[in-house]
Amino acid sequence: MACAFCEIVAGRKKQHIVAEDAHTLAILDHMPLVPGHTLVIPKKHYASIMEMPKEELCSLILHVAKMEKAVLKATGAGGADIRQHYRPFLAESELKVNHVHFHVIPRNLDDEMYKNLLNEIPMRKMPSEAEFGAVAKKIKAALGK
């Protein structure tokens, strides 16, 4: 199976892209844990940060910090979780992609993730295109400021 993220980088698979630079892409998670849940990925395929060249990993984390700031501004969240999971023991699927990605998840004390501690991954609802579009617009605007 082709890597879903490589397909997005190549423009063959559609996803809401909120930011882009030479080495990295920031996209909305297609099944957000909370609104504004963003992924920052290297354009080049790596299975783990351990195999990334230093310059590319630096570039990636700087983009993560930049997106964290934009996501906080766009959503008005009080905080954010950054997560990068390397779990090669999980089968690759639409949800578990074997391509390095940093989650940027806006957090609030009363958010759904706290309410739903029953699951590490809470029940996720696929947002509508309009909902995705509205969040993407806010994040892009926050980046511009």
Added chain:
Amino acid sequence: MACAFCEIVAGRKKQHIVAEDAHTLAILDHMPLVPGHTLVIPKKHYASIMEMPKEELCSLILHVAKMEKAVLKATGAGGADIRQHYRPFLAESELKVNHVHFHVIPRNLDDEMYKNLLNEIPMRKMPSEAEFGAVAKKIKAALGK
């Protein structure tokens, strides 16, 4: 209250240090989610990665990748989670420290964190000094290889 991590950096508070370089310190989490749970922190106090100078954030993430490799080797885990939480809405305490830290958490499909999805933070038991020492020794050895 003095920052617990600044106290460790200054050597006034004891913790198992497994690695150190000019800007960063890697220590064992004092209440590990699973054995080998390590924290990588900047020596200088920052409340979020968003306020860190680029060079220091780069240095930090490179240390995280290095520690991930060592922790995988030391524990034999199949994967690892990297987490960096910015949650200023939580009261500062021994568990919630207002000093940037990256968690490096070894993961396996049959680990306690998967078994205990009831809590985002599973019940943690404070390991004994001997247990801490044994893990620290393994990680230091893995770094040497």
